[in-house]
Amino acid sequence: MRGLKSSPQGLKQIKEARERRELAIEREEWLDEASNFLLPVKNGKNIVPATVSIGTWKRFLQGTPVKPQYFKAFCQVLQLDWEEVVETEEKSSTIYDWDGAPNIPIFSERSKELHTLKQWLTTINVAW
Template sequence: MQGKPVKPPYFKAFCQVLQLNWEEVVETEDEVESAKNKDESLSISKYDWNAAPDIPIFSERSKELHTLKQWLTTINVAW
């Protein structure tokens, strides 16, 4: 339907053909807005790693450096 609304008589006819109760299937505007807000809150944050400070020396942090390298190579990071 390309995101376009369906006119009520057509919607009811489709539901009747599919043997569905249209009142159970229809979404209210509040439900649609709530779903949009939930989707927006779940969106994945992207970071600009070019803005990160350059810290070439990690003294006494070999365990942390190893963990960080694992994270960066296994997690899908947007560069």
């Protein structure tokens, strides 16, 4: 599972929300409150309350990816909508112009066209 991180605008919202609470970053209240929003975990045969570390809290504040459940819990503690804070991946809208591509009406004797296509692909660094 991929971690979630804050967008640059989200980091500003997080900082403002944290400063409104007037609690130092290192205070355990942040961790205790976030733990209340986490599902219990299995520890051997026992079900125990989930906890979160100060390191995870600091990574969240720095915009470093953390597990989704922690990201959402911290946002709840700060009374922020996690979907407004999270950095979203924008789909690449790269459109290639294939009008100049070699027209290959038949599939024999095409070494010249294959060479041209190979040059195109290696020069534009297409990520497949």
